[in-house]
Amino acid sequence: TVVTANNRLARHLARRYADARLALGQSVWETPDVLPLGAWLNRCHKQLSETGHSHRRLLTPHQNLLAWERQVRESAAGADLLRPDAAAALAAEAWERLCAWNLGLDSVDGAAGEEPRAFLQWGRAFLRESESRGWLDAPRLPAVVSDALRSGALPSPSGMILAGFETPTPALEKLAVDLDAAGCEVHHYQPPAIDSKGC
Numbered sequence: 001t002v003v004t005a006n007n008r009l010a011r012h013l014a015r016r017y018a019d020a021r022l023a024l025g026q027s028v029w030e031t032p033d034v035l036p037l038g039a040w041l042n043r044c045h046k047q048l049s050e051t052g053h054s055h056r057r058l059l060t061p062h063q064n065l066l067a068w069e070r071q072v073r074e075s076a077a078g079a080d081l082l083r084p085d086a087a088a089a090l091a092a093e094a095w096e097r098l099c100a101w102n103l104g105l106d107s108v109d110g111a112a113g114e115e116p117r118a119f120l121q122w123g124r125a126f127l128r129e130s131e132s133r134g135w136l137d138a139p140r141l142p143a144v145v146s147d148a149l150r151s152g153a154l155p156s157p158s159g160m161i162l163a164g165f166e167t168p169t170p171a172l173e174k175l176a177v178d179l180d181a182a183g184c185e186v187h188h189y190q191p192p193a194i195d196s197k198g199c
Contacts, residue, residue, distance in 0.1 A: 001157045002034040002189075005164035009191065010036050013163065037172070041141045044154055053153040054144070056136040064137050068092040071125040077118035091122050099139035100169040142171040146178040156182035163189040 148154035
């Protein structure tokens with residue numbers, strides 16, 4: 001399995017593999033398992049759901065944004081905002097960054113200023129609603145997959161190449177450690193710059 005930092009790199013590597021097969025005179029080959037990180041994490045969650053290890057519904061990006069927007073609109077802090085949708089997008093982005101760095105809302109608690117207090121209020125409401133409705137958002141998915149690998153609920157691939165992650169986030173580094181502990185041989189690959197005309 002090759003897991004890439006983005007869709008573009010996944011397409012590029014799959015195309016290079018096909019070109020190499022054609023150069024060897026082959027006309028048929030097994031499709032390589034090359035996909036971006038988000039797609040691989042979604043596949044893991046689907047596998048957990050199908051085996052009964054997860055009963056939480058994974059939110060689409062649009063559903064996630066609507067859920068954050070509801071928290072903003074229904075809060076006292078969001079009552080006077082001219083663009084609650086823009087505030088919700090910024091809050092969702094901040095939450096994604098916290099998750100990528102393995103930080104929780106408690107890391108914001110005590111920060112001075114109205115914005116951190118508002119974000120903390122929205123974030124807590126978002127998590128409460130997610131728990132009560134059985135939702136899972138994409139930013140928390142790496143931690144869920146890590147937990148499933150550690151518990152044995154999710155079998156790990158025999159090997160994985162992480163491609164194009166110049167500066168892996170702590171969440172990705174933890175996922176790689178948990179994959180390794182589960183018996184997956186993890187390699188890191190930094191491809192040369194991709195020609196923008198080729199993709």
